[in-house]
Amino acid sequence: MEAQAAEEPVRTKMESLRLTCEGEIQIHQQKIDSYASSFRSSLQSIKSRAQQTAQNQALGFFTTSFY
Numbered sequence: 001m002e003a004q005a006a007e008e009p010v011r012t013k014m015e016s017l018r019l020t021c022e023g024e025i026q027i028h029q030q031k032i033d034s035y036a037s038s039f040r041s042s043l044q045s046i047k048s049r050a051q052q053t054a055q056n057q058a059l060g061f062f063t064t065s066f067y
Helices: 002-065
Strands: none
Touching: none
16 A cells, blocks of 8 residues: 555656656757758758859850850
8 A cells, every 4th residue: 555655656756757858859859840941941042052153154164165
């Protein structure tokens, strides 16, 4: 009987800690998702600028090589 009574506060504490951890995991997951989305956007922007630069350099090469 006493063992069951002693286990109850431990279970309550463990449940509380589990809920806290689940909440923190969700917060961190949202931060990671946001970072990943931002990173993908940055990569897309860099890719676009690189393609534009390459295109501009190619145009510059063709316009100057014929003079």
